[in-house]
Amino acid sequence: MSERFQEVSGKLDMNKNGKLKKNMEPYLFLAPLLLILLVFLLVPIVKAAAMSFQYYYIVRPSADGHYFVGLENYQNLLADENFYNSVKVTVIYILVTVIGRYVLGFLSALLLNTQFKGRGLARALVIIPWAVPEVVACLVWMLMYDRDYGIINFLLNNAGMLSQNIAFLQDVKVALPAAMVVNIWKGFPFVAIMLLAGMQSISEDLFEAAEIDGASWIQKVRYIVIPGIKSVSTVVFLLLVIWTIKDYAIAYVLAKGGPSRATEILTIFIQQTAFKTFDFGKAAAAGMLMLLVSLVFTFFYFKAVNRGEEDV
Amino acid sequence: MKTRKTGKAITIILTIIVCIFALFPFIWMLSTSFKTNSEIYNAAPSFIPKEPTASGYINMFTTETSTFNFKQWAANSVFVAFLTTVFSMIIAVLGGYGISRYRFRGRGALSYVVLTTQVLPGSLLMIPLYIIMGNFNLLDTKTGLMLAYVTFTVPFCTWMMKGFFDSIPISLEEAARVDGAGTFRCFATVVLPLTVPGLVSTGLFAFINGWNEYLFASSFMQSYGNWTLPVGIASFKGQYATDWGTLMAGSVLITIPVVILFLGLQKHLVGGMTAGAVKQ
Structure with a gap:
């Protein structure tokens, strides 16, 4: 047994x-x-979440070290007009640059998808802004934006469009648009390449059929290309939003968030709150809010990616 | 027929305009890097340097002060980017293979976590990492910076490698198994050699990330001697606001390797990023 x-x-x-x-x-x-x-x-992330509820000054440690303060950091944040300013600047920055990169990228993809001599070369050249390191891109544009000897002032002057030279990055009204132009320049190749990949996957038969029916170019774009790249468009659009929320280097290197906080996007606000005023608790609170917004867009991103996979 | 010809002409003209917009700053950087200062400060800028000079490049390599040392920064950048690559790749290759080949409990959740980490804002992670690294005396060290980079290179590289493993037919492994090869031998001798293109492009992606990164590098590295190229070159603007020739020479030196890598990699990068969103 x-x-x-x-x-x-x-x-x-x-x-x-x-x-x-x-x-x-x-x-x-x-x-x-x-x-x-x-x-x-x-x-x-757990540590950041905890810090956002704590008194956490790294240069002014209290006798109790870092202690729980409940929602105080969030309350301070919501009472801080600089926070609202950075949210406003971030929303403008995201809206304009995402739309700008998307439109320019879409038009470039349409062009690069047509047949012509030298298309391969054009496709390779258009990628270059994407490859240039952000900091370097900013330095070159700073030189081009210069008030006294920058090429952009020179060209605008020659075209008779200026009464006096503009200090693009030092002018409260112009600094943010100037930074957004750099962002669009650097980011549109990514959109172009992705949408081009989407356009190339559209069946040739559709275009041939449209040709026989005598469809115009605009009709082909409207009824074949746009529906054909719908899923990749959604993914690209959401990726752009998610990446732009995280964006830091371009606005910071170009203008350090200034003048008068005109280019202070949320990431710069957080970095400055942590490393200039050393209020890590408040910076963590702002970071957590930013994470929540990112996660909302990420949720839609996953839905879009999954839908794309089901379509295959 | 006539409209088609005009259509083609318009397409080509527009393409040229887009290419000029894309390339102009890059060409301007190259051109300025060979100009003398007097030419740069001319109110009427010239496109091709009248008296080309390499003094900017020479300055980059010969100037060594307590706050400026291009060679040191380049060495730091290479070191950090290289370690980031090696470290991320070991983890990403194993993890990517695991996610690609096995159906285990929590696979879906793990895939979501790996994808989600790509959207975590660096500005948020930086705050706790600064404190944690401080506790381990890793702030202002290259090892610490490398570990910070791993937080965002590992998830992305894992995802890219998963895609490459997915594209290798499982039947090849099964054949090797029948011949008596164990899991790890099969992985090392059959699968890995087939993924060499994937390994190279994923690795180069990690390298480029480490090479270009600015937020963490500028926040964590306090001493000049530990700076990487982006931090160093950005600081140079503030200190010597006038010497654009030298500044652009440095910019060219930082950019050229990345542009070359990018042009070689573009197909794989797009593949990795679309992650199934673009129908093949």
């Missing part, structure tokens, strides 16, 4: 071991990834 039991249990163990080993296999591959996600992402 006991012998038989042992045998059975031995067999069971072996089965269990065999199965266990098989189940463990994926986790051997995934262990380093899971560790990184845990240590470098989960821990910091």
